[in-house]
Amino acid sequence: MSDDSSDAALTYHVNGDLVPADEATVSVRDRGFMYGDGAFETLRIYGGAPFEWAAHRDRLHRTAQTLGFADAVPEDLRERVDATLAANDLDEAYCKVSVTRGVQPGKLTPDTDVDPTVVVYVAPLGRGGVEGSPVWDEPATVQTVRTRRPPAESLPADAKTHNYLPGILARLELRRAATDDFSADEAVMRTTDGLLAEGATSNLFFVDSGTLKTPSEDVPILPGVTRSVAIELAESEGFSVRTGKYTLDDLRDADEVFCTNSTWEIRPVTSVDGIDVRVGPMTRLLSRLFDERVERAHYGGVDGEGAEGESGGEGA
Template sequence: MKYHVDGDLVPVEEASVSVRDRGFRYGDAAFETVRAYGGSIFEWDAHEARLRRTAEQLGFGDVVPDDLRERVRETLAANDCGEAYVRLSVTRGAGMGRLTPAPDVDPTVVIIVEELPRGGLTGESVWDGPATVQTVKTRAVPDAAVPSDAKTHNYLDGILARLELRRAANEAYRADEALVRDAEGNLTEGATSNVFFVDDGTLKTPSTDGPLLDGITRAVVLDLAADEEFPVETGQYTTAAVREADEAFLTNTTWELRPIARADGVAVGDGPITRLLSRLFDERVERAHYE
């Protein structure tokens, strides 16, 4: 395997960044996880726009390279990898160990890829089965502290949530994803996913007015639902709404749509809306990347 590091393709065992890099020292970096289907990137424009918005919020948007998409293509080609998870990171670069960034920025740009199964109508899911989700004590970081729409290397809240799941696991019960709440107790998202559920025929998902990341797959699902004229509602919900739902699922770039089998020990499962949206998503991928 080869990774793309600061404009060069290098073998994985030689790929490295400086120990002085601010992405390593402080999480001072923007990143995106994108999905390659058939050698091209799904929803590239949306991912690139969000990456640039994050970099602008961090104060180095003007140094993000213009050839990011070509670098991704080069990395996929170098690894003969058309079906892949791709992580693209742009840090502020190496600097002294002071919190205040220097005014001049020399960014570090890293692209890594990992092979995944084919997507689309004849593809395979990357997950083994429907998810078990569990409400955790770790709360979402308020927007007033860290903007939730900034996708940065600061993922400690997600890590702490996943560690809670690990501590709670036993031979009979093991959760795949955390359900995270804000300071008021409202459901926000999963540690690395957005949450949808169906209640009496209405598709519901937490509003981006709360501290959650507006996922790219989340936006695609809402578009698909609008095309089908499903009743859709965004708002504030408790985790009890997921437990009591008729069906529920998670979304992210890698999982696509993953049904929720159990929430806090209560059986939920998929249903006709989840299955239809999953098929429509696969059809969209098929048309865009395999036809």
């Protein structure tokens, strides 16, 4: 995204105020820092507006509700995002919004009264859509790791919290396994009983004999917003889409593989555990359809079509 020197020139939104990046701080007694007791969303900004804002906003509320402080999510959160973008003169950006339970006494059991910490962080990215370029330079290589996705009974899978330890451990495994000749871009995580789950920061898709497959929400995965868009685009083209329970061999034997997240969008995969995978026609088509959707929603249309709305489809 951006280096530390460029970050220092930015402005963030902290607890209702626009603050220079080098002055933007939270308390050491904030429960997000102390216990990972917070919710967050990562957004992609195209043409000055968040992509799929409603879906991100709703998931943030669901996570906060799981953590017991749903009322702490400010009603003017979108306005805070817009103000942060305007303060930094950014139309194309990475954006992270965080809401924690705030500063409380240093004990595990939270107080019932919540004075939340709310932060909007941004960093510049390039243009998206048909005329843009992906943030990644090459298709991804993925590698299986030993770190497992915790069962939902231990850590609610659909809650996007500040507790990202499994993903961190998975990425550390990739770092330890890297050599001068090879390093993987993404970790493939399995469940405790060996089922295919997700990447450290992405959802996984693969194509098997013309059918697009991805782990279902019966498996402990975080169902991503971009994942939902990819499924919708595939179904709109009449492709067979199947969510289910899959194994690592299903991924290794696939005809095509790709990852999705808000920053990568749809990123093709060309290697799974050292096994070459082609970038096939379904991956290429879905990538193009995704770009066209962004173009229509945020940049005024494709081939003369009008824009769909500033948020990329509030109900999508």
